[in-house]
Amino acid sequence: MRTVFREDHNMFREQARRFIEREICPHLEEWEKSGIVPKEIWRKAGEMGLLCSTVPEEYGGAGGDFGHSAVMIEELARVNATAIGFTTHSEIVAPYIVAYGTEEQKQKWLPRMVSGEIIGVIAMSEPGIGSDLRSMRTQLRRDGDQYIISGQKTFITNGGNADLVVTATKVDPASKDLTLVCVETDRDGFAKGRLLDKIGLKGQDTAELFFDDVRVPVSNRLGEENEGFGYLTHQLAWERLIIAIRAAESIDSFLDMTIGYTKERKVFGKTVFDFQNTRFKLAEIKAQATMLRVFVDNCLERVMNNDLPADVAAMAKLMGSELQGKLLDEMLQLHGGYGFMSEYRIGQAWIDARVARIYGGTSEIMKEIISRKL
Numbered sequence: 001m002r003t004v005f006r007e008d009h010n011m012f013r014e015q016a017r018r019f020i021e022r023e024i025c026p027h028l029e030e031w032e033k034s035g036i037v038p039k040e041i042w043r044k045a046g047e048m049g050l051l052c053s054t055v056p057e058e059y060g061g062a063g064g065d066f067g068h069s070a071v072m073i074e075e076l077a078r079v080n081a082t083a084i085g086f087t088t089h090s091e092i093v094a095p096y097i098v099a100y101g102t103e104e105q106k107q108k109w110l111p112r113m114v115s116g117e118i119i120g121v122i123a124m125s126e127p128g129i130g131s132d133l134r135s136m137r138t139q140l141r142r143d144g145d146q147y148i149i150s151g152q153k154t155f156i157t158n159g160g161n162a163d164l165v166v167t168a169t170k171v172d173p174a175s176k177d178l179t180l181v182c183v184e185t186d187r188d189g190f191a192k193g194r195l196l197d198k199i200g201l202k203g204q205d206t207a208e209l210f211f212d213d214v215r216v217p218v219s220n221r222l223g224e225e226n227e228g229f230g231y232l233t234h235q236l237a238w239e240r241l242i243i244a245i246r247a248a249e250s251i252d253s254f255l256d257m258t259i260g261y262t263k264e265r266k267v268f269g270k271t272v273f274d275f276q277n278t279r280f281k282l283a284e285i286k287a288q289a290t291m292l293r294v295f296v297d298n299c300l301e302r303v304m305n306n307d308l309p310a311d312v313a314a315m316a317k318l319m320g321s322e323l324q325g326k327l328l329d330e331m332l333q334l335h336g337g338y339g340f341m342s343e344y345r346i347g348q349a350w351i352d353a354r355v356a357r358i359y360g361g362t363s364e365i366m367k368e369i370i371s372r373k374l
Helices: 007-034 039-047 066-078 085-099 103-115 228-264 274-306 308-333 336-340 346-357 363-371
Strands: 121-122 139-143 146-154 164-169 179-184 190-195 205-219
Touching: 007 066, 039 085, 066 085, 066 228, 066 274, 085 103, 085 164, 085 179, 085 228, 103 346, 121 146, 139 363, 146 164, 146 179, 164 228, 179 205, 179 228, 179 274, 190 363, 228 308, 228 346, 274 308, 308 336, 308 346, 308 363, 336 346
Parallel strands: 121 164
Antiparallel strands: 139 146, 146 205, 164 179, 190 205
């Protein structure tokens, strides 16, 4: 029995599950082939109140909490629809604007993000810098009441569909201080590059973004100059927990599927489940999945109380992503040759899970964060 969720969370889950099964699941294979999710789906999700659930009511949101966020994350992970970029839009970009935006910025962008009219992205990664955000080179120059932005970003989730880009920049190239600026994608000098060809998360429009002397008003700055790194760091605990929540749900969901498969599939005159090795392997997976779920739920409860330390979030992200890769691999093995076939989504889930050990901070970075508290 999971105690972290209230009745309103459970009602929201039913609504999210019905929408995902009706509007998303039938099209996943098509979107994986095209490499992008139609914007129409975003607008439909917005109409159902499924986007940006934590945005306050005065800006068009439902005024929910991280429990509602977790429900949507879990329901997408349950059917391995993690390529749908709702989470980045709703749980990363919108909270930045809520936390650091001016009243004018909130009124201008949040209602349209809630409705799915505009799609938000966060642009931090650049070619060649990896996790070292302080080494980024995208430059911000002031010209009167305008900023001029020059640079390039890569690996940007929702980059193909993007309408609003929260962009990490530097005023002083020699400094390590960052400044966040919101850039509308219809501005002169802004360009979207090709959709990147990834080994997994095929339906997610991951792209390169180019800023060629893009002019935006100074009023588009998010928060204060040179304070951006602190803003990014403040949000990281929740962003890393998102990955752990997704991992725990993915493991549980595919464990149920694998148990069902092994009880139906017959070899040598009996089901795969009848073999002791299978039952013992599934028992090990169940035990590890349960321990992860209990820990992740505890972290969710802590983040709902604004009490999730960075090192604990790093533990959740590290163990969640590592276990997801390990256990999905073991479950794929129990499917035999069929696990390698597209007909069974365990194979696609296994591929998609690989990036969890990289984005949001690599496993090595998580270990570094944890080790600082030892």
